[in-house]
Each structure stands twice: as C-alpha cells, then as structure tokens.
Amino acid sequence: MIKKIFLILIIFFPFNSYGLIKVDITRGNLNPLPLAVSPLAIDDNSKKEFEKILDKKNIGSEISTIVEKNLKTSGLFNPLNKEAFLQKPDIANLKPRFEDWQLIKAQALITGKVSYVDEKLRVEFRLWDILAGREMMALAFTTVPTNWRRVGHIISDKVYERLTGEKGYFDTRIIYVAEEGPKTQRVKKLAIMDQDGFNNKFLTLGNELVLTPRFNRTSQMVTYLSYFRNLPRVYLLDIETGTQEVVGDFPGMTFAPRFSPDGKKIIMSFAKDGNSDIYTMDLESRVVDRITNHPSIDTSPSYSPDGKYISFNSDRSGYQQIYVMDSNGKNVKRISFGNGLYGTPVWSPRGDLIAFTKLHKGKFYIGVMRTDGSGERLLTENFYQEAPSWSPNGRVLIFYRETKTDDKGEGFSAKLWSIDLTGYNERQVKTPTDASDPSWSSLLSN
Amino acid sequence: MNFNKVLKNAILVFVACLALSACATKKAGTGQMQGDVYTGTDSVEYLASGVPDRVFFATNESVLTTASRETLRKQAAWLRKNSKVTIVLEGHADERGTREYNLALGERRANAAKDYLMTYGISSDRISVLSYGKERPVDSASNPLSWSKNRRSVTVKAN
Numbered sequence: 001m002i003k004k005i006f007l008i009l010i011i012f013f014p015f016n017s018y019g020l021i022k023v024d025i026t027r028g029n030l031n032p033l034p035l036a037v038s039p040l041a042i043d044d045n046s047k048k049e050f051e052k053i054l055d056k057k058n059i060g061s062e063i064s065t066i067v068e069k070n071l072k073t074s075g076l077f078n079p080l081n082k083e084a085f086l087q088k089p090d091i092a093n094l095k096p097r098f099e100d101w102q103l104i105k106a107q108a109l110i111t112g113k114v115s116y117v118d119e120k121l122r123v124e125f126r127l128w129d130i131l132a133g134r135e136m137m138a139l140a141f142t143t144v145p146t147n148w149r150r151v152g153h154i155i156s157d158k159v160y161e162r163l164t165g166e167k168g169y170f171d172t173r174i175i176y177v178a179e180e181g182p183k184t185q186r187v188k189k190l191a192i193m194d195q196d197g198f199n200n201k202f203l204t205l206g207n208e209l210v211l212t213p214r215f216n217r218t219s220q221m222v223t224y225l226s227y228f229r230n231l232p233r234v235y236l237l238d239i240e241t242g243t244q245e246v247v248g249d250f251p252g253m254t255f256a257p258r259f260s261p262d263g264k265k266i267i268m269s270f271a272k273d274g275n276s277d278i279y280t281m282d283l284e285s286r287v288v289d290r291i292t293n294h295p296s297i298d299t300s301p302s303y304s305p306d307g308k309y310i311s312f313n314s315d316r317s318g319y320q321q322i323y324v325m326d327s328n329g330k331n332v333k334r335i336s337f338g339n340g341l342y343g344t345p346v347w348s349p350r351g352d353l354i355a356f357t358k359l360h361k362g363k364f365y366i367g368v369m370r371t372d373g374s375g376e377r378l379l380t381e382n383f384y385q386e387a388p389s390w391s392p393n394g395r396v397l398i399f400y401r402e403t404k405t406d407d408k409g410e411g412f413s414a415k416l417w418s419i420d421l422t423g424y425n426e427r428q429v430k431t432p433t434d435a436s437d438p439s440w441s442s443l444l445s446n
Numbered sequence: 447m448n449f450n451k452v453l454k455n456a457i458l459v460f461v462a463c464l465a466l467s468a469c470a471t472k473k474a475g476t477g478q479m480q481g482d483v484y485t486g487t488d489s490v491e492y493l494a495s496g497v498p499d500r501v502f503f504a505t506n507e508s509v510l511t512t513a514s515r516e517t518l519r520k521q522a523a524w525l526r527k528n529s530k531v532t533i534v535l536e537g538h539a540d541e542r543g544t545r546e547y548n549l550a551l552g553e554r555r556a557n558a559a560k561d562y563l564m565t566y567g568i569s570s571d572r573i574s575v576l577s578y579g580k581e582r583p584v585d586s587a588s589n590p591l592s593w594s595k596n597r598r599s600v601t602v603k604a605n
C-alpha cells in the first residue's frame with residue numbers, strides 16, 4: 001500500500017557535532033524552543049508542475065507547514081508566526097541575515113528549496129543556529145511527488161534529532177480501530193493514518209468486529225483480533241498487499257496479540273474452558289509454545305525490546321496486576337504493588353519503562369513504571385482510558401479515552417489522545433470517526 | 447468519664463445512622479441489585495415460558511449466584527426436553543475494565559454457565575462459548591445499575 005520511498009540523501013556538509021542549541025527533553029518542557037520555519041522556496045516552473053500533479057498551489061509552503069505543525073505538536077518547539085519573518089524564503093536559504101531572525105527571537109531557523117527535477121520532487125533544507133550564526137545541518141532528497149507529506153515528516157525528524165539528540169517519530173503511522181454507531185452495536189473497522197492524522201484509510205469494511213491491531217516493528221504487518229464468522233481469532237494482515245490469515249489453529253478464542261521485537265513470533269492469549277493463558281506462535285515454523293499455565297486470567301502480553309522478557313497482566317493474586325517473566329515463562333514476578341488494578345503493560349522501545357493502565361477508585365490512569373515496578377508515575381487521570389502505545393523513540397504515548405454517558409446512555413465517544421512521557425503536552429489526536437486501540441508504527445525511513 | 451460515655455453513644459448512633467442510610471440509599475437507588483449483581487428483569491428475554499435467557503455476575507466475578515443457578519437449572523430442563531437445540535453462551539463484561547482482560551472475563555463467565563449446564567446433563571457438544579468482553583453492552587448508560595445488566599452470560603439458540 002505504501003510506496004517504498006525513493007530517497008537519496010545527500011549530505012552537503014558534515015554535521016557540526018557541537019551545536020550550541022540543545023533542547024532539553026528530560027523534563028516537561030515549559031519553555032519550548034522558539035524557532036522559525038521559513039516556507040521552502042520554489043521557482044515558478046516547479047510551482048506550476050506541482051500544482052498540476054498534486055493540486056497544491058505552493059508545495060513549498062505546504063511542506064513547511066507540516067514541519068511547523070509536527071514540531072509544535074511535540075511540545076518542545078515553538079514555531080514563530082510567519083508574518084513576522086523579514087527575509088524572503090529563497091534568500092534566507094542561501095544565507096540568512098541572522099540579525100533579522102534574532103530580532104524576532106528565533107533561536108533556530110529552517111530554510112529550504114523545492115524543485116521539480118525529472119518528474120521528481122527534489123527538496124533541500126538547512127537548519128541554522130541563529131545565535132551562533134551558522135549552519136547546523138543541510139540535507140537534500142528526491143522522491144516521487146505524491147510522497148510530499150512524508151518529505152515534511154522526514155525533515156521534521158531530522159530537525160528533531162539534530163536538536164534533541166534523539167530520533168524523531170514523525171514519519172510514522174498509527175493503526176487503530178475506527179468506531180461508529182450506537183454503543184450497544186458499535187461498528188468497528190481497522191484504519192490507518194499518518195501520525196498527524198492525514199491519509200486516513202479504512203482497511204476493513206466493518207462487517208465483523210475487529211479489535212486491538214498492533215504493528216510489527218520490522219515490517220508492514222499488523223496483527224489483530226477479528227470476529228470473522230463469530231470466531232474471535234488472532235489474524236495477520238499485510239497492509240501492503242491486503243492479504244489476511246488466521247494465526248494458528250486454536251480450538252477457542254485467541255486474543256491480545258503482539259509481535260515479538262524481531263517480528264518472527266506472535267505472542268497472544270488463548271482462552272479455553274474459562275482459562276486464558278499466554279502462547280507464542282513462530283510465524284515461519286508454525287510452532288506453538290505455551291508460555292503460562294495458570295488457572296487465572298493471563299493476558300495482554302508484551303515483549304521487552306531485546307526479546308528476553310515478557311510483561312503481562314494476570315489476576316492470579318485475586319485482582320488484575322502486572323507481572324514480568326523470562327521469555328520462556330520462567331521466573332514470574334509481580335511488579336505492580338500500588339493501590340488498584342493494573343493492566344495492559346507495554347514495554348518502552350528503550351527498554352527502561354513499562355506503560356500501563358491503572359484503575360483506582362473508579363478512575364482510570366495511564367502511567368509508567370520501571371521494569372521492576374519501582375518509580376510508578378501516573379501521567380493522566382480520566383473516567384475511562386486505556387491501551388497506551390509508545391512512539392518509536394519512547395517519548396510519547398498514544399492511548400484511547402471514552403466518555404461517561406448519562407443515565408439515558410447518551411453522550412458516548414471514544415477518541416485517541418497522546419501525552420508526553422513527562423506528563424505534559426496532552427492532546428487529542430484527531431480522527432475522522434471515533435477511535436480506539438491505537439498502535440504506533442516504527443519510523444518508516446531511517 | 448461521663449462525657450466520654452456521651453461521646454461513645456453519639457458515635458454509636460452516628461454509625462447506626464450511617465448503616466441505615468446506606469441501606470436506604472441502596473434500596474431506593476438500585477432496587478434491582480443485590481450487592482452489585484443485577485436481579486431485575488429489564489433486558490431479560492425468554493428461551494421458553496419461564497426460562498430466562500441470562501444470568502448476571504458481580505464485578506470482576508464469574509461465580510454463579512443462587513438466582514443464576516436457578517435460571518440455569520431451568521435452562522437445562524428446557525434443553526433436556528428440546529434435545530435437538532444447540533446453544534451459544536455469550537459472555538460479557540461491563541465497560542469498567544481493560545478490553546483484553548474483559549474478553550477473558552467474558553469467556554470465564556460463559557464457561558461458568560456452561561459447566562453448570564453440563565452438571566445438569568447437557569452435553570458439551572451442544573454448547574459453544576463466545577466472549578464479547580465489553581463490546582456488546584445491553585445498556586449504554588455509565589452507572590452501576592447499567593453495568594450490572596451488562597455483566598452477563600446470555601444463552602442464545604444456535605439452530
């Protein structure tokens with residue numbers, strides 16, 4: 001479905017490894033870095049060509065708008081109002097007059113140029129350190145014109161990485177469940193969109209109930225639960241080809257699927273005779289392994305990024321709590337000991353934290369704890385919210401939130417929200433319909 | 447001393463009032479619940495005259511109540527009389543739990559009903575189990591009474 005991006009990266013100049021600007025992302029950032037995103041310069045001929053192909057009046061400013069919006073959404077940057085810019089895009093890209101940009105309090109500046117070359121979209125951009133008065137980074141790439149939004153995301157990722165020292169998360173997608181209809185008969189479809197809500201596509205028609213889609217970190221495969229023919233089973237979907245297949249041959253409900261970090265196995269729950277345990281299936285050899293064997297409910301398994309451990313939730317203590325075990329099921333240890341119930345543990349891509357859902361005194365929380373259960377931090381409280389999924393750099397969590405209905409059952413909605421690991425920058429992620437069960441992809445390009 | 451006694455009495459009276467008012471509110475607000483198990487008939491359908499189609503559960507529980515067992519004995523008697531009928535037990539949870547855990551909980555509830563039917567002579571070949579977790583509430587309001595109606599196992603004729 002997605003075209004492999006055709007990317008040629010050319011580095012004009014070596015990166016300066018000692019830039020003066022540095023964004024501190026270890027704390028909630030209350031003073032986002034003021035920066036200017038100059039519209040990308042474009043010559044008249046290229047402008048006309050792209051208008052023909054993409055139906056966009058000025059693709060240069062469209063791309064810069066994407067960059068601006070991404071950086072603002074991250075909460076770490078404060079893109080300045082374009083009306084205050086004194087220098088024209090084409091001239092700024094050649095050599096910014098640093099005093100002009102200092103005047104509007106910009107600390108960094110992004111400039112660039114778009115051109116139409118051999119039916120392709122060629123973009124170059126530069127990142128400038130205004131205070132030091134020098135270039136920090138310059139890159140150029142060429143791609144098919146229809147990839148223009150991704151160009152904006154890739155520039156955003158490069159800038160984010162250069163200024164924070166960590167990988168970005170903008171050239172990514174979210175797979176989720178789109179919801180419509182009354183609460184008692186919800187119609188649910190798999191849907192996928194860019195991280196910023198654009199290019200939304202529905203992947204199933206809504207004929208059967210679908211739940212909990214999850215990305216493979218290494219490919220364009222998704223695993224999810226479908227009630228096809230009223231048999232709830234774990235499925236695999238290749239989002240490039242659209243082919244689907246049921247995972248394994250289990251005589252009962254399989255659910256709560258996730259991929260192993262190498263993408264070679266599915267880990268999931270299998271429910272039989274009132275008992276749910278955790279199993280893995282190797283996708284190539286089809287070998288099934290039973291990982292837990294306990295008369296309690298064991299579900300919501302998630303691997304550590306190195307594949308050595310599995311976190312899951314179990315009610316073996318009487319109530320739903322979070323446990324960690326070796327990937328072969330040995331050494332099961334309970335890690336959640338706070339007040340309330342704990343569920344949906346998901347291991348951070350960095351490996352140091354586990355995000356979870358907590359229910360305490362009628363409220364639901366999204367939180368994080370260290371992998372031994374220490375250092376619990378609750379990030380957000382609400383009537384109902386669950387199912388956090390990590391951005392690929394481990395900085396942001398996306399989850400879904402449902403509203404409380406009144407006594408007539410009116411007023412239901414389900415929406416996606418994101419929040420920074422620090423607990424700051426909570427915001428709704430816009431979707432065309434109601435939405436739940438989000439899963440964040442890895443970076444599409446590296 | 448005396449003062450202490452007065453205080454003690456006052457506390458006793460206060461506690462008694464609290465207990466009474468708790469009972470009173472329970473009756474007034476939720477006459478259709480015992481503990482937090484639904485005991486009313488709203489949403490209940492009938493497989494045949496006098497044979498209710500569903501049983502209800504306490505929060506996070508899959509234990510059958512006395513009333514549930516009575517309902518299931520009626521279902522078993524009806525199934526013995528209608529020996530060609532096969533059924534699906536649909537297990538459900540309320541909206542106050544995580545989606546995946548609730549899928550497992552719905553399965554556990556439906557199986558509690560299945561086990562009980564089997565002890566009353568219904569062959570497991572005639573019973574299949576389907577958990578909907580919290581996906582198919584019967585009452586869409588967000589309050590304790592609605593949640594109690596949604597924590598259920600429903601016996602549905604499959605043929």
